[in-house]
Amino acid sequence: MVSSSAPELRFDGRVAAVTGAGRGLGREYALLLASRGAKVVVNDVGGSLTGAGADTGPAQEVVEEIILAGGEAVASSASVATPEGGKAIIDAALENYGRLDILIHNAGNVRRAPLAQMSYEDFDAVLDVHLRGAFHVVRPAFAHMTQAGYGRLVLTSSIGGLYGNHDVANYGAAKAGIIGLSNVAALEGAAANVTCNVIVPGAVTRMAEGLDTSAYPPMGADLVAPTAGWLAHETCSVTGEILIAIAGRVARAYIAETQGVHRPSWTMEEVAAEMAAIRDTAEQVVFPVVPDGHTDHIRYSFGMAAQTVSHD
Incomplete structure (x- = not known):
């Protein structure tokens, strides 16, 4: 159990950008x-679940809620789906607050179809927001953070990216790709204190x-936010890892080999x-991403080969 006297983890002086922050998880x-002291760029296009349309209302409403509570925030309606939109979101932090310490990429859309019937348009539309949007x-x-010598990046995957699901080949592929992108950022950011x-x-x-959630346990976004918050905090002690937060359960997912x-x-x-x-x-054999899981994997495999040669 954590002591009730443990100091509150705060973000005073930090600036964060959160994509897809007009509703749901991103809003939370x-x-x-913001409640812990961060200045926040609240980004949301305000479109439908499929990504169609735009509405500045959701992002602005979250900004107003933060300001009403005594915090600081600005809205951004730029789309992560384009390089220009992505840069505009980061520029909003730099232009308004002069720095960027935290990025949480949460923006997403869904377009469902069986694999054999999924259109190329729907496949690309989901990758554009989730995976290309992350990049x-x-x-x-990342360029700003490494130069500043500090940064916290939190990217969003899904159990659909880890285990797959029916009718979401686009979503599953995008969410799996997020893990690869995160691993590279963790490796390249380690020397600059960028996790x-x-x-x-x-x-x-x-x-x-469209899902029947009547039998679900409590699954509010408030049960997920503390885990994302810790990953965004300066005391975050891990990098290149995957944390699951669902229905009050927090766990680590990792890649292992036999x-x-x-x-x-x-x-x-x-x-x-x-x-x-x-x-x-x-x-089982596990190769942590940082400091050098790629090389450790090769070294382990080569070691088995060398042992066989020596035994022969």
Whole structure:
């Protein structure tokens, strides 16, 4: 249990930009950061769930709510779907507050269709907001943060990106890609005290429209926001990781490998014969992204090869 006397984690002097902050999870993130002292750029195009249309109202309403509570915020209606829009969101922080310490990319849209029937337009439209949108804001934010020597990046994936789901090939692909982008940002930002982590949230928001949620436990966005807030805080002690927050459960997701099997040569028949051992999860191997999971993975595989040679 955490002591009730633990100091409050605050964001005084920090500036944050939150995309998709006009409603749902993003709104809750913006309100939490502002309530703890951050100045916030509240970004939201204000479109429909599919991404159509625009409305400056949702972002402005969140700004007014923050100001009414004694905080500081400005609205941005730029779209993350274009490089120009992404840069405009970051520029809003720099022009209004002179710095950017935190970026939470939460903007999203949904266009459902079975894989065999999904249109290229719908596939691209979802990647434009979730994955390309992440790059459009991360790229300018990352350049500023690394130069400043500090930054906290929080990108949004989904259980659909980790495990897939029916009728959302576009969404699943985009959310899986977010993890790769985060890993690279974590690696390249480590020397400059710039962390990048992924949150996998589960909450009943607009994206749950059409689902039967009657049997769900409490799943408000307020149960997710504290995890995103900690990932955005200066005391965040992890980078290149994935945290899940759903229905009051907070957990870490990670990529693991089986120990594997090494042979100096293989046939298809031998792969088939060894499949049980290849898939055996009794001995798992995990390579943390930072400081160098990529090289550690190669070193481990090469080590198995070297052991086989020495035994021979």
